[in-house]
Structures are given as C-alpha cells and as structure tokens.
Amino acid sequence: MPSNAPIGVFDSGLGGLSVLQAVRALLPHESLIYVADSRYAPYGERPDAFIEQRSLAIGRWLREHGAKAFVVACNTATAHGVAALRADDAWPVVGVEPGIKPAAATSRSGVIGVLATAATLRSARFANLLARHTAQGQRFLCQPGHGLVERIEAGDVDSPAVMALLDKYIAPMIAEGADTLVLGCTHYPFLIPAIQQQFGTALTLIDTGAAIARQLQRRLEDADLAAPAISGANAGASGSIQLFTTANAMALQTMADRLMPDAPAASGSTDATGELDLSATSGTVSRHPTAPRVATVEIAETAPQAAAGLALP
CATH class of the missing domain: 3.40.50.1860 (Rossmann fold)
Known part of the structure; x- marks a missing residue:
C-alpha cells in the first residue's frame, strides 16, 4: 500500500466529522475519505450484530477504494465492530472509546x-x-x-x-x-x-478526538504508511478530502462546511459528466450538483463470512 494512499474514516453519521477535524489538524498532508452511514443512524438503537455487519461492509468498501488505514470514528461501532475489523491485520485500524x-x-x-x-x-x-x-x-x-x-x-x-x-x-x-x-x-x-x-x-x-488523531499518527509511522510532506511548488498544501454518505448529502455538506470550509476536494474525483467515478463493485454513487464535495453512496451489506468475524476480502 503506498504511503500517499488516503485514510478511511467512518461513522454512523455526521459525528465522525469531529474526529476528521482532529485528524486534519494533526496530519494536514494526509488525504482522507469520510463515510457517514447516516441511512442507518443512530447505531446506538441498532442490534449489535447489525452494527458489526455495517462496520465490516464499510471497511471493505474503503479498502476497495484504496484506503491505507481505517479510523472507526464511532464509539458504538468500535464497541461492536472493531474486533472483527482487526481480523484483517493488513492495515492499521484505529477505534474510539469513551475517555x-x-x-x-x-x-x-x-x-x-x-x-x-x-x-x-x-x-x-x-x-x-x-x-x-x-x-x-x-x-x-x-x-x-x-x-x-x-x-x-x-x-x-x-x-x-x-x-x-x-x-x-x-x-x-x-x-x-x-x-x-x-x-x-x-x-x-x-x-x-x-x-x-x-x-x-x-x-x-x-x-477524545485529539487522542485518536495521535494514535493514528503512531500507527501510520509504525507501519511506514505516513504520507510524506508535500514539497516543491505545492509545498504546504493539504491532502484532499472526499466525503460520502448513505443518506442526505446536504446534511453532511452543511456540517463539513461549518467545520472545514477551506478543505480541498479530491482532484480527479469526477468525470466530465459530474458523476463520481469510483468503479465500485459493492455500491453505486451519484453526485449532488448542489453539494460539490459530497456524494451519496450505496454500500452493500457484508458477506456472511465477514459478518461472522473472518478477515475482510
């Protein structure tokens, strides 16, 4: 996995943006992919097995789209899904728990x-x-x-x-x-x-947002996956951010604009028609013209063997 690959960050909805903001502050040169599973929020009212299945499904989707590490920016998903996610030790997985x-x-x-x-x-x-x-x-x-x-x-x-x-x-x-x-x-x-x-x-x-960001930094350095600082003509530039949601794109866009109004969108993330080109095998994506940095994505359910806690494909 190349060190300039993005980091995947996931929450049941908008809450993980507080963690994304902390990661951005500490590691501004890292590119980030954020998934808000708002279609199924709140996880806190869901059965434990369902939470694990959604965590595995989103983890698999992020791997398919090039993420080098995974931040489970949700206390509930960490409590019920992080152990299964860590069954695949090929990438760093950082969870969240109450402070x-x-x-x-x-x-x-x-x-x-x-x-x-x-x-x-x-x-x-x-x-x-x-x-x-x-x-x-x-x-x-x-x-x-x-x-x-x-x-x-x-x-x-x-x-x-x-x-x-x-x-x-x-x-x-x-x-x-x-x-x-x-x-x-x-x-x-x-x-x-x-x-x-x-x-x-x-x-x-x-x-615990800042502590999560520091733990992520340590895990990336230990795995030799930390992105190099941007040099040359673009020295000092920040990594890109891609935002996805399984529900209302405008809600995520509004909160992201409030927290990170200057965050750059990922370059090359759209084709000439304005559709997001993710080549996804587990879901489809459509672009919202009024929300230029957020797309709605449908993420397929986890395969039964993954839901049982085996390694992700």
Missing part, C-alpha cells in the same frame, strides 16, 4: 458522568473499560443520550428541544456531584457550546 481514563485523571470529586449511546453503554468493551477505573474508587454515572444523535443528524445542536434533553440527562449528574463529563459519542462534541451555555463551568468536558 474514561482521562476523565478519571481529571475529576476532583471522583464522580464522573458518561453520556453515550445505549449500544456503547451495554457493550462488554465498555464494561471492561469502566471496571478498571471503578476499582480505583471513582463513581461513574452512565446515561444513554436517547434522541441526541437524531437531532445532530438533522443539524440541530442548540434548539429548545436539544437544551431540554441536555438538562434531562446532565442536570441529575451534577446533582450527584459529577464535575467531569465524558462525551462518549463522536456526535456529542457538536453539543459542547450548548452544554457550556446550559451548565457554565460546572463540568470539565472530555472529548
């Missing part, structure tokens, strides 16, 4: 709130993570964030309805003595301004 360790180190009261999806909170992976720190004396107040991902997917991060949900979920944690809140879903960093508006400085907020 329990930094929260435990940060909290002064020893009471820590965790806001995450129901699927993340019920996973064995999360239970093991929590047990390691509960044994050290911290108390964790775990709350499923029902309804928040759907609001964010619709572009709503500060409406009265969102504020009411935040008050419902977070105020009881503060009443119990929590001074730190783990944002256990990559969608939730988009709610940081609303949380701060609602609760002021009562909570230290833990977001």
Whole structure:
C-alpha cells in the first residue's frame, strides 16, 4: 500500500466529522475519505450484530477504494465492530472509546458522568473499560443520550428541544456531584457550546478526538504508511478530502462546511459528466450538483463470512 494512499474514516453519521477535524489538524498532508452511514443512524438503537455487519461492509468498501488505514470514528461501532475489523491485520485500524481514563485523571470529586449511546453503554468493551477505573474508587454515572444523535443528524445542536434533553440527562449528574463529563459519542462534541451555555463551568468536558488523531499518527509511522510532506511548488498544501454518505448529502455538506470550509476536494474525483467515478463493485454513487464535495453512496451489506468475524476480502 503506498504511503500517499488516503485514510478511511467512518461513522454512523455526521459525528465522525469531529474526529476528521482532529485528524486534519494533526496530519494536514494526509488525504482522507469520510463515510457517514447516516441511512442507518443512530447505531446506538441498532442490534449489535447489525452494527458489526455495517462496520465490516464499510471497511471493505474503503479498502476497495484504496484506503491505507481505517479510523472507526464511532464509539458504538468500535464497541461492536472493531474486533472483527482487526481480523484483517493488513492495515492499521484505529477505534474510539469513551475517555474514561482521562476523565478519571481529571475529576476532583471522583464522580464522573458518561453520556453515550445505549449500544456503547451495554457493550462488554465498555464494561471492561469502566471496571478498571471503578476499582480505583471513582463513581461513574452512565446515561444513554436517547434522541441526541437524531437531532445532530438533522443539524440541530442548540434548539429548545436539544437544551431540554441536555438538562434531562446532565442536570441529575451534577446533582450527584459529577464535575467531569465524558462525551462518549463522536456526535456529542457538536453539543459542547450548548452544554457550556446550559451548565457554565460546572463540568470539565472530555472529548477524545485529539487522542485518536495521535494514535493514528503512531500507527501510520509504525507501519511506514505516513504520507510524506508535500514539497516543491505545492509545498504546504493539504491532502484532499472526499466525503460520502448513505443518506442526505446536504446534511453532511452543511456540517463539513461549518467545520472545514477551506478543505480541498479530491482532484480527479469526477468525470466530465459530474458523476463520481469510483468503479465500485459493492455500491453505486451519484453526485449532488448542489453539494460539490459530497456524494451519496450505496454500500452493500457484508458477506456472511465477514459478518461472522473472518478477515475482510
């Protein structure tokens, strides 16, 4: 795999853009392919086996389209799919998990709130993570964030309805003595301004985006896959970004424009007709003329043998 190949980044929807932004900040010369599986969001309300199957399907699609590494920018997909993805050790796979360790180190009261999806909170992976720190004396107040991902997917991060949900979920944690809140879903960093508006400085907020980017950097360097710095006439230029979604292209475009308005689109990603030319065997892609950097892609379901946890083809 060439070192100048792109990195694949995947989430159940728009939340992984918070991770994409962190990766972009640390590794600006790397090219990125982002897939938002918004057709099936939120994963937190889906069965565990379904989450694993979608993770494998998107991993296979990214491999087919040249990705050299894979960032599972979704806590729920990491909890239920990353082990199967790592069965193929031919490429680095970086997952995401709630920032329990930094929260435990940060909290002064020893009471820590965790806001995450129901699927993340019920996973064995999360239970093991929590047990390691509960044994050290911290108390964790775990709350499923029902309804928040759907609001964010619709572009709503500060409406009265969102504020009411935040008050419902977070105020009881503060009443119990929590001074730190783990944002256990990559969608939730988009709610940081609303949380701060609602609760002021009562909570230290833990977001793991920067830590994920650093882990990716280490894995790329260890595998000798880090892209070389761009030199010559284009010295200082950034790598390209391609954005794909299985649902509403405009929702992804709007959020991407808000976070990364100057990000360059991939050169040569369209043909003369404006159709994206991906030569995909597992799905079809159509271009939205009003969303020049986002395309809708249909990604086929994972083959039964992959869903069972075997190596990806």
